Amino acid sequence: MTEVLLAARALTKRFGGLAAVSEVTLDLWRDRIHAVIGPNGAGKSTLTNLLSGDIAPTTGTVTLAGRDVTGWSPERISRAGLGRSYQKTNIFRPFTVWENVRLAAQSRTPHAARWLRPASSVREANERAERALELAGLQARRDHFAGAASHGEQRQLEIAMTLATDPQVLLLDEPLAGMGTAEAERMVELLLRLKKDHAMMLVEHDMDAVFALADHLTVMVNGQVIASGSPPEVRADAGVQSAYLGEEQVHG
Numbered sequence: 001m002t003e004v005l006l007a008a009r010a011l012t013k014r015f016g017g018l019a020a021v022s023e024v025t026l027d028l029w030r031d032r033i034h035a036v037i038g039p040n041g042a043g044k045s046t047l048t049n050l051l052s053g054d055i056a057p058t059t060g061t062v063t064l065a066g067r068d069v070t071g072w073s074p075e076r077i078s079r080a081g082l083g084r085s086y087q088k089t090n091i092f093r094p095f096t097v098w099e100n101v102r103l104a105a106q107s108r109t110p111h112a113a114r115w116l117r118p119a120s121s122v123r124e125a126n127e128r129a130e131r132a133l134e135l136a137g138l139q140a141r142r143d144h145f146a147g148a149a150s151h152g153e154q155r156q157l158e159i160a161m162t163l164a165t166d167p168q169v170l171l172l173d174e175p176l177a178g179m180g181t182a183e184a185e186r187m188v189e190l191l192l193r194l195k196k197d198h199a200m201m202l203v204e205h206d207m208d209a210v211f212a213l214a215d216h217l218t219v220m221v222n223g224q225v226i227a228s229g230s231p232p233e234v235r236a237d238a239g240v241q242s243a244y245l246g247e248e249q250v251h252g
Helices: 044-052 074-079 097-106 123-136 151-163 181-197 207-213 231-235 238-251
Strands: 004-015 018-029 032-037 059-064 082-085 169-173 199-203 216-221 224-229
Touching: 004 044, 004 199, 018 032, 018 044, 018 199, 018 216, 018 224, 032 044, 032 181, 032 207, 044 059, 044 074, 044 082, 044 169, 044 199, 074 082, 082 151, 097 123, 097 151, 123 151, 123 181, 151 169, 151 181, 181 199, 181 207, 207 231, 216 231, 216 238, 224 231, 224 238
Parallel strands: 032 199, 032 216, 082 169, 169 199
Antiparallel strands: 004 018, 004 059, 216 224
């Protein structure tokens, strides 16, 4: 069922006299991918940090699954159903792929830090980790060390770790950054598989991937939204063309 799972209203973050994000309003719907694009310094990562609780807003509100989570800690928001990835891959490189995902799944079990109990015996965590590995397409790599995986596989692993926490909403910050063509295609396929059961916000500079994936686009410049709508509507927006995309990118 399509429903709004995360909503931001007039979200603003000021650092001194600078408004890094100014009066941003958006809705993230289940079964839709909402891409946020804009030049460097537009406020995209700050917006993501506001939604995830990594930084607190100056003004405005965030609701997650109908609950006001404004000002909550990142850990509390995560437990309420939000998962995110970061620009820099955030994995445990000396551990295997399976151990990374199981550790993320274990964080959602009661008494997650019960040190005298073997992690392998926590059935609920193991089952959640298996589902996440399957969704991310990493079953064949489960026993490989994470640090030896390709860049694209490490990004898949980070998403698998996020999925192991059972999120309803996914905030993905440049998941295709640094990927070759084949890896980018696999990531696009993964995100499309995840779409049905999640609301997703994608911050991405790869315009081919954005227009292949996004159901809705929001364009930011200098902390403000200058356009928001379907990809065809955004492509046709003269302000977007001059401020960000450029005539060649929009029509090429």
